[in-house]
Amino acid sequence: MSLNVVHLVGRVGRDPEIKFFTSGSSLCTLTLAVNRPTSKSDEPDWFNLEIWGKTAEVAANYVRKGSLIGVKGSLKIETWTDANTGANRSKPVIRVDKLDLLGSKRDNDQNALSGYGDDPTL
Known part of the structure; x- marks a missing residue:
C-alpha cells in the first residue's frame, strides 16, 4: 500500500497565475x-501549488x-537540469485535487479592493 496525500491550510503568497x-x-x-x-519563529513554510482544469479557473477568479x-x-x-551550471535541480510541488476557499466574503472583498486604490471605502 502507498499513500501520498497532503492537506494544507494557509494564506496565498501572490496572486495566482493561470495558463491556458x-x-x-x-x-x-x-x-x-x-x-x-x-514553531517558535514567525517564519511560515512555503509551498508551490499547481492546480489543473476547472479548479484552476476557480482559483484564478x-x-x-x-x-x-x-x-x-x-x-x-x-526535476530539471540547470541551463547555466548543468547541475540537476529539483523542487517539491503540491498538485492540488481539492480547493476550499476559507476566507469570508468580506475578506475576499477587501482583497479585491486592495489593488484599486488607497481608500478601502470605495
Missing part, C-alpha cells in the same frame, strides 16, 4: 504560506494574495 493550453486544459500556479503550530485557502493534493518532485 491549446488542448483546452488550464494550469494555475501559486504559493501558499503555512504556519507551524509548534476567486483567490488573491492573502486569501485563506485549504488544499488537498499530492506531493510531486519536479
